[in-house]
Amino acid sequence: MNAAGPPDLPDRDRAGQQGAEPARADAPLPERYPPLPEPLLVRGGELADVVDDHTHLDSLADHEVDALLAAAARVGVARAVQVGTDVASSRWTVRAVERWPQLLGAVAIHPNEAPRLAQRGGLDAALTEIAELARHPRVRAVGESGMDAYRTDLTDPAALRAQRESFAAHVAIAKETGTALQIHDRDAHDHVLDVLAAEGAPERTVFHCFSGDAALARRCAEEGWYLSFAGTVTFKNAQVLRDALAVVPPGQLQVETDAPFLTPAPHRGRPNASHLVPHTVRAMADVLGLDTQELALILTRTAEHLYGPWYDLGDPGPT
Numbered sequence: 001m002n003a004a005g006p007p008d009l010p011d012r013d014r015a016g017q018q019g020a021e022p023a024r025a026d027a028p029l030p031e032r033y034p035p036l037p038e039p040l041l042v043r044g045g046e047l048a049d050v051v052d053d054h055t056h057l058d059s060l061a062d063h064e065v066d067a068l069l070a071a072a073a074r075v076g077v078a079r080a081v082q083v084g085t086d087v088a089s090s091r092w093t094v095r096a097v098e099r100w101p102q103l104l105g106a107v108a109i110h111p112n113e114a115p116r117l118a119q120r121g122g123l124d125a126a127l128t129e130i131a132e133l134a135r136h137p138r139v140r141a142v143g144e145s146g147m148d149a150y151r152t153d154l155t156d157p158a159a160l161r162a163q164r165e166s167f168a169a170h171v172a173i174a175k176e177t178g179t180a181l182q183i184h185d186r187d188a189h190d191h192v193l194d195v196l197a198a199e200g201a202p203e204r205t206v207f208h209c210f211s212g213d214a215a216l217a218r219r220c221a222e223e224g225w226y227l228s229f230a231g232t233v234t235f236k237n238a239q240v241l242r243d244a245l246a247v248v249p250p251g252q253l254q255v256e257t258d259a260p261f262l263t264p265a266p267h268r269g270r271p272n273a274s275h276l277v278p279h280t281v282r283a284m285a286d287v288l289g290l291d292t293q294e295l296a297l298i299l300t301r302t303a304e305h306l307y308g309p310w311y312d313l314g315d316p317g318p319t
Ligand SMILES: [Zn+2]
Pocket: 054, 056, 083, 144, 258
């Protein structure tokens, strides 16, 4: 485990306090989404307060975000980390965390975007803007950044260089701003480990949508890193992932949607959203041999350790 404390608390004068309208608790769930599962509870029968560690809401209209946040709150998933993947979605993330108190933000250039920007000569300017956006008091993570050999051909030296430079720059931004790092690692485990070894991982480092085996999970856990599991852990053919999950200390786990992608069973093929997190939490509890209520509490505590408090927008937060 990593004994680091929560991030530096934000400066009250910079907190997003422009009067956001509260999300409508009765907003109907758009029809394309799967129905609400049984709510996650904690002992005593109260609703859990689990955080969706990684979601993308930037393609939605504001009223749809209202509806999805309200639906998730009804099943014990009242909060989320909204994640940017380029300059536009990272700017949107800052606007979103000023509007919705349920959201904290992560900002970054996605590893598949980095080579494209580099080719056009725009990577440095984009990274400069990400560094600025990362200073917003409700942006509490840098991500998703990392390495991707699935959609980018990393045998191309220019593409490899762009991804590595971009990832290294994001590691530096996370350290400078004292925020967590959310890593995207797709078919690129060795590249990710190389960059982390060369640059030194930030104190709070999270592998988003962990996709390695038990050996990698054990290695990450020993380093004090955190592993966030998505709906993929519920897939029938994902025993390797369940074996990986089984070796992680529960206090180093997170749960996420990566919405609108990676919808958990039994709703594969339909769009994902935070209200489906209970399916994934229940599958994780089964694998870990833990009571779902106990796991829900541990996940909440870890999310707050990673990202700090989600106080109301009108409330300056702890001082
Ligand atoms: Zn993502």
